[in-house]
Amino acid sequence: MKKRNVNEVLLQGNEAVAEGALRAGCRFFAGYPITPATEIAEIMSVKLPRLDGTFIQMEDEIASLGAVIGASLTGTKSMTATSGPGFSLMQENLGFACIAEVPCVLVNVMRGGPSTGLPTYPAQGDVMQARWGTHGDHPMIALCASTVRECFDLTIKAFNLSERFRNPVILLLDEVVAHMREKVTLPEEGLVEIFDRVKPKVPPEWYIPYEDTPAGVPPMASFGEGYRYHVTGLTHDVRGFPTSRPDEIGPFIARLFRKISQRFPEIQMGEVDQVDGADITVIAYGSVARSAKRAVRDARERGIKAGFVKLTTIWPFMKSVVEPVLKTSKVVLVPEMNMGQISREVKRVNQGYTRVVTLNKVDGTIITPEEILDRIIEVA
Amino acid sequence: MSFRYDIRLGGSGGQGLIMMGIILAEAIGVYDGKEVAQTQSYGPEARGGSSKAEVVVSDEEIDYPKAMKVDLLLTMNQKALDEYYQDLKPDGLLIVDSTFVKTVPVANAVQIPFTRIARDRFKKEMVANIVALGAISELSSIVSKKAIEAAVLSRVPKGTEKLNRDALKAGMAAAKRMRKSGPPPEADTWENEDI
Numbered sequence: 192m193k194k195r196n197v198n199e200v201l202l203q204g205n206e207a208v209a210e211g212a213l214r215a216g217c218r219f220f221a222g223y224p225i226t227p228a229t230e231i232a233e234i235m236s237v238k239l240p241r242l243d244g245t246f247i248q249m250e251d252e253i254a255s256l257g258a259v260i261g262a263s264l265t266g267t268k269s270m271t272a273t274s275g276p277g278f279s280l281m282q283e284n285l286g287f288a289c290i291a292e293v294p295c296v297l298v299n300v301m302r303g304g305p306s307t308g309l310p311t312y313p314a315q316g317d318v319m320q321a322r323w324g325t326h327g328d329h330p331m332i333a334l335c336a337s338t339v340r341e342c343f344d345l346t347i348k349a350f351n352l353s354e355r356f357r358n359p360v361i362l363l364l365d366e367v368v369a370h371m372r373e374k375v376t377l378p379e380e381g382l383v384e385i386f387d388r389v390k391p392k393v394p395p396e397w398y399i400p401y402e403d404t405p406a407g408v409p410p411m412a413s414f415g416e417g418y419r420y421h422v423t424g425l426t427h428d429v430r431g432f433p434t435s436r437p438d439e440i441g442p443f444i445a446r447l448f449r450k451i452s453q454r455f456p457e458i459q460m461g462e463v464d465q466v467d468g469a470d471i472t473v474i475a476y477g478s479v480a481r482s483a484k485r486a487v488r489d490a491r492e493r494g495i496k497a498g499f500v501k502l503t504t505i506w507p508f509m510k511s512v513v514e515p516v517l518k519t520s521k522v523v524l525v526p527e528m529n530m531g532q533i534s535r536e537v538k539r540v541n542q543g544y545t546r547v548v549t550l551n552k553v554d555g556t557i558i559t560p561e562e563i564l565d566r567i568i569e570v571a
Numbered sequence: 572m573s574f575r576y577d578i579r580l581g582g583s584g585g586q587g588l589i590m591m592g593i594i595l596a597e598a599i600g601v602y603d604g605k606e607v608a609q610t611q612s613y614g615p616e617a618r619g620g621s622s623k624a625e626v627v628v629s630d631e632e633i634d635y636p637k638a639m640k641v642d643l644l645l646t647m648n649q650k651a652l653d654e655y656y657q658d659l660k661p662d663g664l665l666i667v668d669s670t671f672v673k674t675v676p677v678a679n680a681v682q683i684p685f686t687r688i689a690r691d692r693f694k695k696e697m698v699a700n701i702v703a704l705g706a707i708s709e710l711s712s713i714v715s716k717k718a719i720e721a722a723v724l725s726r727v728p729k730g731t732e733k734l735n736r737d738a739l740k741a742g743m744a745a746a747k748r749m750r751k752s753g754p755p756p757e758a759d760t761w762e763n764e765d766i
Binding site: 192193195196199200201226309310311312367370371372373374478481482484485488556557559560561 | 593596597600601602603604606607608609610611612613614615633634635636637639715717718721
């Protein structure tokens with residue numbers, strides 16, 4: 192036995208999410224327990240009260256996200272965690288958070304679906320739901336972790352992005368990553384970058400809650416600090432009241448998109464390895480990215496020029512990373528635990544550059560490195 | 572070539588396989604200082620159904636976190652053995668709970684009645700998994716005895732430390748006896764076969 196490094200801990204993906212949330216400053220959690228996300232709620236229920244925070248088990252997932260939005264309006268960083276069935280129920284309030292521009296973090300640990308599906312088995316079937324699950328035109332930010340350390344880092348990143356852009360941020364995990372334990376060394380307290388929402392500097396009577404700014408993100412007043420404004424799910428004017436004037440509606444929706452689209456580089460993260468001149472490049476995310484990494488390594492040992500791309504940011508889709516790969520690779524392979532969701536995005540960006548092939552698995556088990564390697568050999 | 576050692580623990584829900592996996596991963600990762608990834612697979616039932624825990628050990632960052640070719644297979648029932656035996660490497664170590672496993676596919680399988688030891692010695696079948704961890708630390712060099720003890724004590728409920736330490740020692744002792752007597756010799760000729 193070696194001398195123990197006290198900062199090293201064996202942590203589960205869900206445990207790392209909870210640790211990351213607390214480190215990011217989350218002090219409110221409302222949720223409804225569901226496998227395979229329950230551990231996040233369990234830990235928050237123990238740790239939040241000790242930090243003067245609040246944990247509420249709500250009657251369902253609709254109410255859970257409602258409570259989270261309400262808490263966030265008071266200036267408290269707030270989150271919920273769920274899995275497929277609960278994620279479906281949250282879609283209504285997710286849209287509310289988008290239009291009212293309320294920062295919040297929603298963790299969705301993906302399990303087999305549709306409906307109650309496979310509570311304990313992994314899938315990646317909610318990728319498109321994360322983007323388009325709530326109705327109406329809206330931008331969305333979704334991140335996807337493939338290691339326990341990433342569960343910690345990306346939860347913090349999710350809070351930072353939601354605070355910066357006043358938009359809900361979805362963290363997608365799959366059952367494998369959420370329940371996996373790995374040895375991690377968490378960074379010390381001061382070494383984590385934390386971003387807090389910008390508050391108004393003007394007195395309450397001058398405050399215009401939805402006024403445009405160069406960044407497109409209006410300063411956000413906390414309820415209870417003397418600022419009064421109207422929050423509604425109806426399309427609203429700069430003062431927060433419902434409007435039916437096209438000259439107000441158009442610029443408002445355009446601003447919701449602009450605030451995110453003009454700052455893609457701050458949001459989009461991924462890993463790109465040896466894609467220059469690759470005969471085949473594998474694009475993957477979540478736990479499957481780990482299988483893909485192994486398969487690419489094994490393919491290289493067999494003399495195949497294989498590249499690897501991991502998508503850490505799922506939405507907004509990383510066209511800037513994927514397009515150059517499509518231009519230079521002879522084949523691009525997209526393995527996913529669904530019938531083809533991100534592969535659709537890759538094909539949308541492709542525009543005739545190269546051949547895009549898929550490897551889809553929906554039997555409740557992770558795609559193995561052998562299966563990806565076989566497909567690489569078949570199509571390369 | 573990088574080092575990779577894949578461990579699979581199989582049995583039925585309620586036998587403590589996932590807890591075993593967690594303790595083993597903590598011992599090897601945190602106390603012995605290697606890289607580890609621990610995963611699991613189980614059905615929606617609270618008890619019964621198949622349960623499986625896996626620990627991958629390496630000296631570098633682990634890519635695929637589940638077992639591929641298995642170096643160490645420990646099964647707590649016959650079904651798990653029958654299902655997973657094919658994934659064991661030819662030189663892999665096979666340990667079975669002989670309370671429930673009656674048919675082993677190879678002569679050199681280590682057969683120890685973990686559940687019977689737990690039941691007879693400690694009046695608690697619950698600690699069969701800790702007995703089995705003791706045997707693993709005796710039979711394999713993948714984890715040190717000190718590390719497994721530290722990990723067990725850090726993970727079990729307060730007030731049960733003595734019971735669990737004793738269970739661990741019982742597993743080590745049972746495995747040691749097995750080692751002393753040695754596995755049955757492998758047949759190297761067919762001379763004794765009746766024709």
